[in-house]
Amino acid sequence: MSIEKIIKQRLSSKLIIIYRTISSKIKLLFLKKKIGKNSYIDATVNVLGWSHVSIGDNTLIGEQSWFNVNGREDDFNHIKIGDYCYIGRRNLLSSSRELIIKDFVMTNNECKFLGSNHIFKNPMLPYITTGTTNNDIQKIGANTWIGAGTIVLGAITIGHGSIIGAGSVVTKNIPPFSIAVGNPCKVIKRYDFDKEEWIKMNNFNTNMEKKMPLENEYIKELKSNSEKIEMPLMAATSKYGDLY
Numbered sequence: 351m352s353i354e355k356i357i358k359q360r361l362s363s364k365l366i367i368i369y370r371t372i373s374s375k376i377k378l379l380f381l382k383k384k385i386g387k388n389s390y391i392d393a394t395v396n397v398l399g400w401s402h403v404s405i406g407d408n409t410l411i412g413e414q415s416w417f418n419v420n421g422r423e424d425d426f427n428h429i430k431i432g433d434y435c436y437i438g439r440r441n442l443l444s445s446s447r448e449l450i451i452k453d454f455v456m457t458n459n460e461c462k463f464l465g466s467n468h469i470f471k472n473p474m475l476p477y478i479t480t481g482t483t484n485n486d487i488q489k490i491g492a493n494t495w496i497g498a499g500t501i502v503l504g505a506i507t508i509g510h511g512s513i514i515g516a517g518s519v520v521t522k523n524i525p526p527f528s529i530a531v532g533n534p535c536k537v538i539k540r541y542d543f544d545k546e547e548w549i550k551m552n553n554f555n556t557n558m559e560k561k562m563p564l565e566n567e568y569i570k571e572l573k574s575n576s577e578k579i580e581m582p583l584m585a586a587t588s589k590y591g592d593l594y
Contacts, residue, residue: 386433392587402426406433412586418444420466421484434579446486453569455490458498463488491526492569510565527562
């Protein structure tokens with residue numbers, strides 16, 4: 351490759367970075383009332399219903415993610431994302447009544463949060479015309495780690511402090527401080543606060559739940575244990591190119 355072509359490619363890459371950076375800043379400028387400080391939303395993120403979305407401080411929304419707000423009501427945020435969240439690349443968030451993602455949630459690439467469903471009561475009607483369900487609440491608890499390719503379906507709560515294995519399909523509630531995997535997703539371990547370790551379900555009893563902090567207490571503890579967090583911007587976007 352000639353030096354001239356290399357220079358042209360590098361200039362082109364820089365122009366793309368400048369364009370995407372300006373696009374992101376313009377988007378944030380118009381939506382700053384509902385987006386916290388130091389949050390990053392990639393320019394490739396597509397949102398249907400921006401006025402019904404709120405995002406906390408220091409949160410990253412990865413490139414090519416899509417937010418779809420169903421059943422939009424005036425002056426109501428149907429999608430709520432907390433502080434210090436990392437939403438990976440190509441995530442899909444489709445809300446019903448509410449899709450709530452609490453502080454410190456981390457999702458990998460290709461995760462799908464499907465709170466709403468198409469109405470299929472009458473198969474004699476085209477499903478594309480029948481509308482969507484708008485009454486359910488889907489909640490992802492604080493400091494939850496969602497593995498790549500996970501699908502969360504319907505009115506589901508994933509408890510705080512939990513880990514969901516890659517490729518899981520979550521169709522039932524997951525209690526706090528759980529490790530759950532599979533299709534359908536099943537809890538295989540929970541955290542023992544006395545032993546300070548994850549233990550298998552056959553060694554766990556419900557009395558151990560008494561030692562688990564409530565979510566608000568847990569969030570306070572997380573913030574006190576992490577004074578400064580360097581959010582992984584390079585993982586959320588390809589605009590800076592490769593690392594060598």
